[in-house]
Amino acid sequence: MTTLGEVIQTAVREPLPAYAQRRLFDPLGIEAPEWPFSPLGLAQAGGGLALRTRDLWKLGQLYLDGGRFGGRQVVPQEWVHQSLSAKATAREDADYGYLWWLMKIPNGDSIITAPTMSGSGGNAVFLLPEKRAVVVITTTNFNERQPHALTRTLLTRDLIPSL
Incomplete structure (x- = not known):
């Protein structure tokens, strides 16, 4: 990059x-x-x-709100839309937009698409548009096997059901 x-x-x-x-x-x-x-x-x-956890949340909220933050259009709405639209099929459980993973996440009997910023060690910002929620998970799992799988389990097992 x-x-x-x-x-x-x-x-x-x-x-x-x-x-x-x-x-x-x-x-x-x-x-x-x-x-x-x-x-x-x-x-x-x-x-x-x-970035701090609260700053990651602000970036997620900016995108969830179509590029608006604090009543101001910070990022063009069309760019947000294009960024969060599939541009490539990355793997079975995810497509890819412009620097956003479009994760396909099980939610009961359905699958939701959660635009995701994914960082090292399992750090992630998930947009859950259907729930109007931004979930930020920051971890210290840098030396763990499959840190993103741990984050995804936390999201699907504990966080999404509580929303």
């Missing part, structure tokens, strides 16, 4: 972290994101960004 970051900062003529802070993070009240950088000093645009 180094290429994506380079494309963005070239297009906006501003370093990606500064642009993202001004256009996205400041309107959401997100302070001090920790960016990973490539050996060439380019900000990584597709993974590794360290």
